[in-house]
Amino acid sequence: MAQRENKLRKAIVMLIVLIVLVPCAFMLYDSTIVSGEKKVEFYYMTGDGVMKPVKKEIRGENTEDILVTTLRTLKNDTVAEGMIPSVPAEVEFLSVGLVNDNAIIDVSNGYHRLKNTEEVICRSSIVWTLTSLDFVEGVVLTVEGQPLRNNNGQEIGPMDRSNVVIEPEISAETTEYAILTLYFANMDGTDLVTEERVIEVNANQTSEKTILEQLIAGPEELDVQRTVPVETKLRDVTTTNDGICYVNLSQDFVSKHSGGEMAEKLTIYSIVNSLCELDHIDKVQFLIEGKKVDQFKGTLELKTPFAAISSLKGLETE
Template sequence: MKKKKWLLHFALAVIACIILLPCLFLLGSKLGSSGMEDAEVYYLVSANNSLKEVRESVAQETEPSNMAFYLLERMKEDPKKDGMVTAVPAEVEFLSVRLEDKKAIVDVSAPYLALESAEEVICRSAIVWTVTSLEMVDDVELTVEGRPLRNQQGEEIGSMNRENVRIDGNVPAETTEYAILKLYFTNADGTDFQVEDRVVEVNANQAREKTILEQLIAGPLEKGYYPTISADTKIRDVTTTKDGICYVNLSQDFLTKSVAANINEVVTVYSIVNSLCELEEVDKVQFLMEGEKIEDYKGVLDFSTPFTAVESLQTIRLQNQK
């Protein structure tokens, strides 16, 4: 009798195990996967210049930006898959990530600005698609050592997402790159310089000198900085010779129109000179008006010879003044 009871209990235990084991297995798998989020890391398929994802599990953290930074660091590693390589050049470093609502602001190192056009497009696209694979991120904004990327008009590139960034092999036909320009504006009373470091998207086929002049005419972006050149001024031509003299040919508006009453002629001229002389190939600046050399600028500065950069307006001596 006892033997029958024992067999009955054993049979019931076996049946219970058969019923409960699948449930325990499912529960265990759920517990094992809790605290993880599925994401994607995008790599370059070198055969066709397209991007392809590799699945990645990311530990959910109290600081979501750490999850995004982890994925970015994974982008720089070898995907260990045939035909796939990292889309982030070795010289580019990820400095930080911060989240504002559902936008990730990714700060990269300065070598990013030296990437060739196609390389930059691929790298940027891979970053956007990788970071937006996280549920808490819809948009990505890139900055370079804390400064936002800007286009040729001085406008911030701003937010990017999966709708406006492509991951196929089509690279835009126009050749563009990024650069940090050092632009000289002025303070409120027009007595000295205010220097703005501006990251801009530039056309590689356009002289960097012209881009600098365009940005100066567009005016400053920083608060407390003031323009030095009338917005009506037009650039007729700009050319730098092998001996380092940059010839700046401007419209008559440069002579006839002023940006503000308190901005004197010295500030206007040297804001251009100093900005252009930040370029390695420019040592001096010679002004032309409508293609012609003139003797003086508004009867104040001698325009017959080239100008060199100065450290401060306070250091300018009167040898250039009449």
């Protein structure tokens, strides 16, 4: 009798264990296993300086396997004609993981040797490619185990597509990706700093207009300051064959500006330097409501075109 009760007790215990563990096993399975193939958008640069996606199918047994295969394909797979690999040879993927829907990617120290534009292309390509997977919300990059930081030493943290400027009136069929180098004021208001930005733009819109719209919209980084009054309206922008870009702005550009020698220089040269990043622009001529004006706010003369400068420090008053 005692043996029978003991066997019954063990059977009940085993049944309870099965009731508890079987659902947990299914939950674990669902969180780590991904069915066969995933369609991934791989982002590469084209020869004309825009970033475009190429759709490919990736096969893997689970999320980590798919992430590893995706990164390996992004780095090593043959790209289509006219496209440029976005992950340089000196950048190696050391480890990959998934935490709270964020892909955690550790790369080799060669990442820090990339030039500014190379780094932006590489980082953007990785982020946009991985976030095309339905189980990845964001991407965290580390370099040899150390957090990725911006130019001011702040940790960048999770990255996704939320900082990509998309104009709602532009349809998907007419958009491309472009990398812009924009100039804003540093926090001290003593000089210009660059902000590399990858945006989705209208393929039929000029780069000049896109740059000016981004400058008016203001910086995305927290440690820089806007230079152009937000009320400013772009009337027109045209670049002539001799490399002079004519920027026609509304009166708000002048009337809404705070004034002051340094503030004027920061505003003017943020526009000039940003536009002169384009190969076909050498100088910028400002127009206010379609007309040349003698002065901006009492310090800088606007009668003649401006060329880009390397720094505001030491710049003499015009």
